[in-house]
Amino acid sequence: MEPWNVLLVSHVIAALFVLAIGPLQILRRRRDRIHRTMGYVWVSAMYYVCFSSFWIVSDGHFSWLHGLSAFTIVTVTLGLVSAIRGNIASHLGNMIGSYIGIAVAFAFAVTVPGRAIPALLATDPASVVFVCGLVVLSTVAIFVSLKRGGRAGGPARTVAAANVTPARARS
Known part of the structure; x- marks a missing residue:
């Protein structure tokens, strides 16, 4: 079994993000700014998972x-590239x-005994x-933030809009 280290932990957390974001991307009907932004987050996490895996080897193989x-x-x-085109x-x-591949x-x-995740599940399930809860919560927070358009409340008020008085009030 491989010891837990920064690479392995970051690899697992990125994979959890990929698994959490995937269904949102696949099942949402709208293909809008949120889909595009979450897609770039998903692609970045997927690349990290794939490239980092080459440094995670068992017995040097x-x-x-x-x-x-x-x-x-x-x-x-x-x-x-297909989306861009x-x-x-x-x-x-x-x-x-790609999502099915990472799910497999x-x-x-x-599920395979002797790997790091089953050992952690057995020794420290809490x-x-x-960590899974944090990943899901973070994914939801990103999605909600994008859905709100970055607004904390209603639409932003500008100085010009705040100083405009109705025509009836001027007379």
């Missing part, structure tokens, strides 16, 4: 998960396929629940 990481780098890039069918296929990798990482 790569596994099939590293092959999946290389393949996912290609499919995420193709999905991103307006090829929505290709974008959808590549991104959903996550299932493997959680930490796992806490």
Whole structure:
């Protein structure tokens, strides 16, 4: 079993963000600014998960998960380029396929004995629940913040709008 270190912890947290953001992106009907912004966050986290995996090795050897990481780098890039070019069918296929790939990798990482996550689940389940809760809460906070457009309250008032008096009041 690999010891927990900064690389492994950051890899797992980024993967949890990918898993949390994915359904929001896939299931939302609107493809708007929120979708685009959350998509860039998702792509960044996905790239981090894939590239960081090459430094996480067991017994100094790569596994099939590293092959999946290389393949996912290609499919995420193709999905991103497809969206930019307006090829929505290709974008959808590549991104959903990438999400399925990371879900399979996550299932493997959680269920195979001898890996770091099952060991942590057995020894410190409260930490796992806490971190997962923080990731979900952070994802919701980002989404709500984007949905509100960065406003704390209602629409922002400008100085010009505040100083305008109705025409009836001037006479």
